[in-house]
Amino acid sequence: MRTRESKSPLPILFAGADVRARDITLLSSISLSIASGPPTALIGPNGAGKTTFLKAAMGLIATSGGGITWGGNARPPPAGLAIVFQRPVMLRRSCAGNVRYALAAAGVPTRERERRTTELLSLVGLESLATRPARRLSGGEQQRLALARALARDPTVLFLDEPTASLDPGATKAIEEIVRAVSQRGVKVVMATHDLGEARRLAGEIVLLHQGIVIESGPASAFFSEPATDAGKRFIAGELLT
């Protein structure tokens, strides 16, 4: 039996968090709470700070002011969080080999790995490609495999960075269905996207970032029907934020 961290990483609480790289401010005074529930979508133009926010929420980069806590702890529990980056790197192995590797890295005992590999490949619709070299997969298939690998960690929170960027509508729909299924199983999904349609379809909660600042955050329905800020209104209308 794998011992699960007893403490949940939720809520992830940003309390006036600043992130800097040398003298550049990447995130400025972020205060918000990420709790369990439907997906949270981080939206905002290129360079807004979405990827930086995800890395900070994963505990991969340090804050230089304020702080972030995970379920009240100063560090996230090691097994609780998983992330799929925008351009995931596939191991030079089969699809199943990539998932098996992720399961081994997550400490899943050998005797359970075959069953879990089959389960995860079927969850992402890749069971028929199990023996295919992962690097030969299409972009959409690689994204699905990357999702399966992240889920091998059995995370409480799954961070996704632009999971459907550069995918066609069919591949996008496949990813969105997986995100919905994963969310319905109780995994908290936090996804960066500049696709407003995707945020509208999936998110329960919206965080609008611009120039490293949270412009607006709250329930998605309220944000899309009546954004509270002028920048929010302009972003929804497809105008450039400057």
Ligand SMILES: Nc1ncnc2c1ncn2[C@@H]1O[C@H](COP(=O)(O)OP(=O)(O)OP(=O)(O)O)[C@@H](O)[C@H]1O
């Ligand atoms: N280590 C770093 N050093 C200096 N600047 C950085 C560093 N990391 C990110 N930046 C800058 O911080 C800003 C925010 O970057 P980030 O990647 O978080 O944006 P983003 O919202 O994810 O953008 P995109 O939609 O293009 O992915 C950008 O202007 C980027 O160039």
Ligand SMILES: [Mg+2]
């Ligand atoms: Mg990014």
